[in-house]
Amino acid sequence: MKGINIVVxxxxxxxxxxxxxxxxxxxxxxxxxxxxxxPPDKNAIETAIQLKQIYGGQITxxxxxxxxxxxxxxxxxxxxxxxxxxxxxxxxxxADTYPTxxxxxxxxxxxxxxxxxxxxxxxxxxxxxxVPPGIAEWLNYSQATYCHEIDYDASEQRFIVKRSISxxxxxxxxxxxxxxxxxxxxNTPRFPDFSLKKELDNNKHxxxxxxxxDLDLEPNEIGLSxxxxxxxxxxxxxxxxxxxxxxxxxxxxxxxxxxxxIINK
Amino acid sequence: xxxxxxxVFIEISDTGVEPVSWELLGKARELANKVNFLVTSIIxxxxxxxxxxxxxxxxxxxxxxxxxNECSHYSFELFTKIITDLNEKFKPEILLxxxxxxxxxxxxxxxxxxxxxxxxxxxxxxxxxxxILLGAVPGFGGSIxxxxxxxxxIPQMATVRPGIFQSILPDQNRKxxxxxxxxxxxxxxxxTILIKxxxxxxxxISKSPRLVIAGRGISSNLNEIRLLAELINGGVGVTRPIxxxxxxxxxxQIGSTGISVKSKLAIIFGASGATHFSxxxxxxxxxxxxxxxxxxxxxxxxxYFIIADASEILPRIIDKLKLKMELIK
Ligand SMILES: Cc1cc2nc3c(=O)[nH]c(=O)nc-3n(C[C@H](O)[C@H](O)[C@H](O)COP(=O)(O)OP(=O)(O)OC[C@H]3O[C@@H](n4cnc5c(N)ncnc54)[C@H](O)[C@@H]3O)c2cc1C
Numbered sequence: 001m002k003g004i005n006i007v008v009x010x011x012x013x014x015x016x017x018x019x020x021x022x023x024x025x026x027x028x029x030x031x032x033x034x035x036x037x038x039p040p041d042k043n044a045i046e047t048a049i050q051l052k053q054i055y056g057g058q059i060t061x062x063x064x065x066x067x068x069x070x071x072x073x074x075x076x077x078x079x080x081x082x083x084x085x086x087x088x089x090x091x092x093x094x095a096d097t098y099p100t101x102x103x104x105x106x107x108x109x110x111x112x113x114x115x116x117x118x119x120x121x122x123x124x125x126x127x128x129x130x131v132p133p134g135i136a137e138w139l140n141y142s143q144a145t146y147c148h149e150i151d152y153d154a155s156e157q158r159f160i161v162k163r164s165i166s167x168x169x170x171x172x173x174x175x176x177x178x179x180x181x182x183x184x185x186x187n188t189p190r191f192p193d194f195s196l197k198k199e200l201d202n203n204k205h206x207x208x209x210x211x212x213x214d215l216d217l218e219p220n221e222i223g224l225s226x227x228x229x230x231x232x233x234x235x236x237x238x239x240x241x242x243x244x245x246x247x248x249x250x251x252x253x254x255x256x257x258x259x260x261x262i263i264n265k
Numbered sequence: 266x267x268x269x270x271x272x273v274f275i276e277i278s279d280t281g282v283e284p285v286s287w288e289l290l291g292k293a294r295e296l297a298n299k300v301n302f303l304v305t306s307i308i309x310x311x312x313x314x315x316x317x318x319x320x321x322x323x324x325x326x327x328x329x330x331x332x333x334n335e336c337s338h339y340s341f342e343l344f345t346k347i348i349t350d351l352n353e354k355f356k357p358e359i360l361l362x363x364x365x366x367x368x369x370x371x372x373x374x375x376x377x378x379x380x381x382x383x384x385x386x387x388x389x390x391x392x393x394x395x396x397i398l399l400g401a402v403p404g405f406g407g408s409i410x411x412x413x414x415x416x417x418x419i420p421q422m423a424t425v426r427p428g429i430f431q432s433i434l435p436d437q438n439r440k441x442x443x444x445x446x447x448x449x450x451x452x453x454x455x456x457t458i459l460i461k462x463x464x465x466x467x468x469x470i471s472k473s474p475r476l477v478i479a480g481r482g483i484s485s486n487l488n489e490i491r492l493l494a495e496l497i498n499g500g501v502g503v504t505r506p507i508x509x510x511x512x513x514x515x516x517x518q519i520g521s522t523g524i525s526v527k528s529k530l531a532i533i534f535g536a537s538g539a540t541h542f543s544x545x546x547x548x549x550x551x552x553x554x555x556x557x558x559x560x561x562x563x564x565x566x567x568x569y570f571i572i573a574d575a576s577e578i579l580p581r582i583i584d585k586l587k588l589k590m591e592l593i594k
Contacts, residue, residue: 016540016541098380125405127385143374165365169465170461174456235409236408247570255585
């Protein structure tokens with residue numbers, strides 16, 4: 001195939017600000033939280049589209065999640081990717097990074113001939129950042145995380161990336177096939193083409209759904225039973241108590257009070 | 266006696282040992298004492314150095330010092346291979362690593378290769394009588410903590426956030442052993458090529474007692490933010506969009522993907538108070554915020570909040586402060 005065959009891994013997450021811990025049942029209350037495309041994953045999609053515009057190729061988005069996330073997949077197709085697939089199976093539930101990366105990598109294998117997998121740096125809910133290198137290990141691909149810039153050297157069949165590290169930046173070259181993760185806000189994700197979205201909704205465009213069986217995964221390899229870590233308990237992250245006092249008055253009063261506070265602290 | 270071991274991966278960058286490594290070592294010492302385990306530091310480099318002695322002075326019983334000519338700089342291929350081989354030989358119970366970009370890059374790959382559980386981005390650590398590690402991990406931007414354990418496999422792996430634990434002051438009288446290892450690794454294993462490295466001088470605001478913090482709502486007045494910080498002898502912190510725009514370096518960024526601060530005072534201008542940000546100011550003693558929006562989340566995590574245009578308030582605070590300081594002089 002000409003160009004780069006790209007897979008983007010996307011997660012649909014609840015808005016962090018809207019998830020509450022139910023202190024009585026010690027479970028998460030996500031029912032009232034709206035779902036969004038994990039913010040850095042949008043940057044991953046945009047990166048893929050820009051690479052395709054330069055080098056050609058094709059882009060497939062894969063996402064683990066329930067079938068009713070198909071609306072998000074259509075939204076993503078409307079941003080300009082070629083295909084979106086949902087990996088959906090009740091048995092996937094409760095997975096830590098070990099079975100999650102296994103599941104995603106099986107889907108990438110099934111797609112075949114993939115040159116580049118792009119992920120967001122981490123997910124806004126769990127936030128481990130361990131999925132991209134985990135996928136790379138299962139597939140025996142090279143890897144680069146926390147990237148800002150990604151370019152392709154077609155003659156050498158390598159990707160050149162700039163990534164951020166503790167003491168600055170590095171530019172490295174890694175052979176294809178590769179997994180990269182991109183940092184939040186490295187580009188401005190384009191808006192979906194809403195007329196295309198409407199069309200997809202109207203003509204009942206079906207988003208393919210791959211189950212554990214489709215991916216050749218055994219029950220003990222996925223979900224909770226495939227996980228090595230378990231959640232012992234959940235607690236509300238406590239900080240210091242806040243007084244929440246509003247300072248009011250005209251601007252001069254406010255500034256006076258503020259300056260007094262600052263000087264006395 | 267064949268004692269069980271807690272391993273600590275000591276991360277080295279061009280500017281030296283990443284301080285979080287010593288913080289981890291301090292915590293590992295405390296956990297090990299509780300259950301009578303040994304603490305081993307893992308150091309990977311291209312040459313000998315005094316870091317081995319420092320690791321002992323800071324709490325290690327043992328140092329495994331791996332020397333390979335291609336290890337002057339991190340690469341996932343070599344580092345994963347080296348630790349996998351060491352693990353095979355010594356079978357540690359626990360492996361702790363810094364939650365920095367490079368060590369997360371490594372830990373994520375290593376956990377799969379070692380077929381074990383990884384608790385990522387830990388902010389609290391404990392160990393029970395059975396030697397099971399209990400790691401508290403922030404979720405949803407830091408508003409909720411999940412206590413995670415890994416009972417079925419070893420090593421129990423965890424990456425730990427910088428700035429959470431205390432390092433031990435070096436004690437030159439501490440005793441420990443250093444074992445040098447020169448691994449034989451097949452050529453061409455490493456395919457990653459380092460083209461260029463850009464090292465930045467970094468300012469550390471994590472110890473600053475007073476902070477002036479800028480969010481997107483004040484992004485056009487950053488000079489005044491700097492000025493106010495100077496006036497009160499404090500540091501500048503920013504929200505992620507400000508560092509993403511390149512207006513301040515990443516080391517100034519506060520929050521779940523930045524640093525956590527413990528200053529006495531923080532004055533926050535034009536930040537919405539998203540949980541990914543607010544988790545970083547949890548331990549600030551007094552929080553003051555200025556935001557246009559009376560519904561902004563930042564109001565709820567402030568001791569004092571003001572609903573106003575920050576760009577109007579900021580210059581006036583500066584003027585007034587200058588005036589008062591003149592008077593005091
Ligand atoms: C995986 C992940 C990790 C993240 N990590 C971090 C992190 O470590 N740190 C972090 O900060 N964010 C992080 N974020 C981003 C976070 O979710 C928010 O998007 C971000 O904190 C918002 O920054 P802000 O408050 O500066 O900007 P905005 O959300 O745009 O808020 C600007 C605020 O300024 C106010 N305002 C505007 N004009 C004025 C004015 N003239 N006067 C007064 N107020 C004004 C507005 O009312 C608004 O409340 C992360 C996100 C994800 C998905």
